[in-house]
Amino acid sequence: KSGCNKERIILHRMGINLGIFKFSERRIQSNESIKILTVGRLVEKKGHKYAIKAIAKIVKRYKNIEYIIAGDGSLRKELENLVSELEIKNYVEFLGVVEQNEVLKLYRQAHIFVLPSITASNGDQEGIPIVLMEAQATGLPVISTYHSGIPEVIVDGESGFLVPEKDIDALTQKIEYLIEHSEIWPEMGRAGRKFIEERYDINKLNKRLVEIYRALHTNNVNELERPKRY
Known part of the structure; x- marks a missing residue:
């Protein structure tokens, strides 16, 4: 503990521009494959290898899935080798670096978003991954981990x-649950959009930041409404 007065500490979240991330309910046609998406750099803390190993289990029961990995990084070759070793190359696609307009298309086309973040061997951790905000804003059901600030952005x-x-x-079970229960995708998507609108709308947060600066200027910090923690 640093000895700071907790009444003088103000939590201010980062957020996203919801005007960019358009909402749509996720549904699937009878002849359509289920698209599972991960967006993130190919580094240890993103946990890609755990998702890949989960997919290897899942495709033994469900053949109509595609796992799409958007992003590049130092672990790409290692992850590609893992996919080959597990004999799931027909189910996994590495897209490499993807521009934001293409990421928006991927969000729209996907049915499930997965980000199995971990604490890396060198201690590196996530904060709150922006992609989890973005995915929920577009209506995607999401699966992630009890890691760092992630429980603050997923209900x-x-x-x-x-x-x-x-x-x-556990990751396999949750992905399979969503595969088996596509009827809950729209409800989860609406819940995610609502949560992001309430807590992570950059326009609301910018107005809040102005209020904080004004309160600091007038020495009325104690009168500020404190946001809830999750």
């Missing part, structure tokens, strides 16, 4: 699911 069981770090079985 477990409502807008998505949280699983323990590195738990391939």
Whole structure:
């Protein structure tokens, strides 16, 4: 503890421009494959290998899935080798670096978003991944981990699911649950959009920041409404 007066500490979140991330309910046609998406750099803390291992389990039961990985990084070759070793190359696609307009298309085309973040071997951690805000804003059900600030951006069981770090079985179970229960995708998507609108709308947060600066200028910090923590 640093000895700061907790009444003088103000939590201010980052957010996203909801005007860019258009909402749509997720539904699937009878002949359509289920698209599972991960967006993020190919580095250890993003946990890609755990998603890949989960997909290897899932395709033994469900053949109509595609796992799409958008992003590049130092682990690409290692992850591609893992996909080959697990004999799931027909189900996994590495897109490499993707521009934002293409990411928006990927969000629209996907049915489920997965980001199994972990604490890396060198101690590196996530903060609150922006992609989880973006995915929920577009209406995607999301699956991530009890890691760092991630539980603050997902309402477990409502807008998505949280699983323990590195738990391939738990990750597999939650992905399979969403595959088997596509009827809940629209409800989860609406819950996620509502949550992001309430807590992570950059326009609301900018107005809030102005209020904070004004309160600091007039020494009325104690009168500020404190945001809820999740």
